[in-house]
Amino acid sequence: MNLFEYSRPEDPSTAAKAGSADGASYIAGGTNLVDLMKLGIARPTRLVDVNRLDLAKIEWRSDGVLRIGAAARNSNLAADPGVRARFPMLSRAILSGASGQIRNVASTAGNLLQRTRCPYFYDGVSPCNKREPGKGCSATDGFNRIHAILGATDACIATHPSDMAVALLALGATVVTLKADGQTGRIALDDLYRLPGDTPNIETNLKSGELITHVELAAPPSGARQIYRKVRDRASFAFALVSVGGIVAMENGRIASAALAFGGLAPKPWRDPEVEQLLVGQAPSTEAFEAAADCLLKDAKGRGDNSFKIPLVRRTLIACLRDLTIDGAEA
Amino acid sequence: MQFNINGQTHEVEADIRTSLLDLLRDHLNLTGSKKGCDHGQCGACTVLVNGRRINSCLALAVMHQDDAITTIEGVGEAGRPMQQAFVDHDAFQCGFCTSGQICSALGMVGEVKAGWPSLVTADLEATAVLTPEEARERMSGNICRCAAYPNIIDAVMDATGDGR
Numbered sequence: 215m216n217l218f219e220y221s222r223p224e225d226p227s228t229a230a231k232a233g234s235a236d237g238a239s240y241i242a243g244g245t246n247l248v249d250l251m252k253l254g255i256a257r258p259t260r261l262v263d264v265n266r267l268d269l270a271k272i273e274w275r276s277d278g279v280l281r282i283g284a285a286a287r288n289s290n291l292a293a294d295p296g297v298r299a300r301f302p303m304l305s306r307a308i309l310s311g312a313s314g315q316i317r318n319v320a321s322t323a324g325n326l327l328q329r330t331r332c333p334y335f336y337d338g339v340s341p342c343n344k345r346e347p348g349k350g351c352s353a354t355d356g357f358n359r360i361h362a363i364l365g366a367t368d369a370c371i372a373t374h375p376s377d378m379a380v381a382l383l384a385l386g387a388t389v390v391t392l393k394a395d396g397q398t399g400r401i402a403l404d405d406l407y408r409l410p411g412d413t414p415n416i417e418t419n420l421k422s423g424e425l426i427t428h429v430e431l432a433a434p435p436s437g438a439r440q441i442y443r444k445v446r447d448r449a450s451f452a453f454a455l456v457s458v459g460g461i462v463a464m465e466n467g468r469i470a471s472a473a474l475a476f477g478g479l480a481p482k483p484w485r486d487p488e489v490e491q492l493l494v495g496q497a498p499s500t501e502a503f504e505a506a507a508d509c510l511l512k513d514a515k516g517r518g519d520n521s522f523k524i525p526l527v528r529r530t531l532i533a534c535l536r537d538l539t540i541d542g543a544e545a
Numbered sequence: 546m547q548f549n550i551n552g553q554t555h556e557v558e559a560d561i562r563t564s565l566l567d568l569l570r571d572h573l574n575l576t577g578s579k580k581g582c583d584h585g586q587c588g589a590c591t592v593l594v595n596g597r598r599i600n601s602c603l604a605l606a607v608m609h610q611d612d613a614i615t616t617i618e619g620v621g622e623a624g625r626p627m628q629q630a631f632v633d634h635d636a637f638q639c640g641f642c643t644s645g646q647i648c649s650a651l652g653m654v655g656e657v658k659a660g661w662p663s664l665v666t667a668d669l670e671a672t673a674v675l676t677p678e679e680a681r682e683r684m685s686g687n688i689c690r691c692a693a694y695p696n697i698i699d700a701v702m703d704a705t706g707d708g709r
């Protein structure tokens with residue numbers, strides 16, 4: 215691990231200034247950053263600790279918006295009684311991730327900004343465009359079982375590993391930030407992340423030093439059913455191979471609204487408005503669900519080891535849609 | 546740097562890069578917390594920070610100077626029933642993961658008491674009850690290389706008054 219200066223500012227504007235200094239990085243729970251620093255993959259020369267910024271609250275505004283502090287712990291967010299009642303898919307997504315110990319320190323912002331689990335990125339030596347731009351990608355022709363089938367390029371096929379982000383994306387979350395110049399920013403979660411293109415080293419649209427302060431969620435449509443389903447190699451404490459987060463409202467036996475997000479498929483949590491539009495107005499049926507899966511997967515590209523994800527996500531999506539739309543199925 | 550560990554204050558001179566785990570083991574000779582994977586994947590380094598279980602290997606010591614840290618050496622009377630249950634149920638073979646298992650179990654029991662759900666809690670809004678299935682899910686961050694899992698779950702259930 216390289217040497218670093220450590221600071222623990224007490225207010226967000228001081229933090230946002232400190233965070234825009236050369237070589238600076240925010241640290242929250244540290245469960246991803248410390249890991250990457252130990253391996254020499256992240257080498258910040260200044261660590262700005264965000265745990266004293268009073269950003270750990272989970273609050274309901276009078277207009278029904280849930281305002282989640284960037285430093286709220288994943289375990290507190292999942293256990294919040296209001297979140298359990300109104301955003302059960304968010305609780306489930308968080309509880310399906312990592313372990314009790316990790317969720318106890320992992321923060322909202324840290325979870326969103328965690329890096330990929332591509333083993334070549336992690337090993338520190340294999341050619342990897344994300345770690346060392348221009349060196350090539352070891353995964354495209356390598357072991358790529360956990361890699362992306364959508365949104366990837368030959369430059370990088372890494373997936374975004376977060377479960378929480380998938381639920382937040384389906385729920386239409388907005389990320390609130392504070393920039394070094396004191397301005398606040400608001401970014402739809404979908405726009406927080408960039409696709410790799412030929413610069414997979416640039417993962418988000420955040421400016422240098424831009425501090426995430428909150429994540430906001432508007433109230434879900436009333437009566438909508440929610441689901442988060444994660445498929446993985448072992449039943450607990452494993453990253454998703456594929457996951458589906460969905461929220462669907464029914465009216466007179468037809469789908470009135472649908473929001474679906476996917477994990478394990480792409481370099482960012484994945485949402486495809488076309489798939490949702492296809493479902494709206496339909497009565498639940500195997501044909502309608504298969505058409506939705508066809509639409510989701512029309513540009514899917516398997517690269518060998520990960521090709522199994524194409525039929526796997528098809529089946530998972532159809533099963534989730536069934537549970538979301540058919541009375542008597544699991545809510 | 547100054548730390549509050551097992552109820553005692555410690556002044557320690559250490560490199561800023563020191564993990565909480567290395568601080569405990571290498572600077573304070575509290576070697577009960579074990580270094581298994583050093584990447585948060587095995588749970589052998591689990592300690593309690595302000596009563597919450599965390600992986601001390603992924604924590605920078607410098608960030609925990611104002612926290613109350615409890616290691617297996619300091620679980621005291623509150624930890625005795627869990628420790629005894631592990632002995633009674635033969636809940637280990639080599640013993641390397643045991644202090645992490647016990648610290649994790651103590652933290653986990655607190656989470657259930659606080660009403661936190663887990664992934665296997667069927668009704669998210671109901672009061673959580675510790676069942677063997679719940680215990681298995683909630684303890685999944687602690688790996689046991691000897692696979693003493695059945696006995697670990699028996700010990701946890703016994704110590705929490707729901708022994709089978």
Ligand SMILES: Cc1cc2nc3c(=O)[nH]c(=O)nc-3n(C[C@H](O)[C@H](O)[C@H](O)COP(=O)(O)OP(=O)(O)OC[C@H]3O[C@@H](n4cnc5c(N)ncnc54)[C@H](O)[C@@H]3O)c2cc1C
Binds near residue numbers: 242316325326584
């Ligand atoms: C063994 C293991 C298993 C795991 N399994 C899963 C899993 O199954 N599913 C899953 O979703 N996750 C999993 N995780 C990942 C875990 O969820 C993340 O490590 C965690 O959420 C990161 O949060 P943190 O607060 O510790 O982030 P940190 O490590 O502190 O930070 C991560 C990044 O976020 C940045 N950052 C932090 N706060 C801010 C802020 N306020 N503003 C701007 N930038 C900020 C940091 O600079 C850093 O780049 C696992 C991790 C481990 C170690």
Ligand code: SF4
Binds near residue numbers: 333343345369370
């Ligand atoms: S998939 Fe991305 S992260 Fe993995 S080796 Fe290729 S460039 Fe690196």
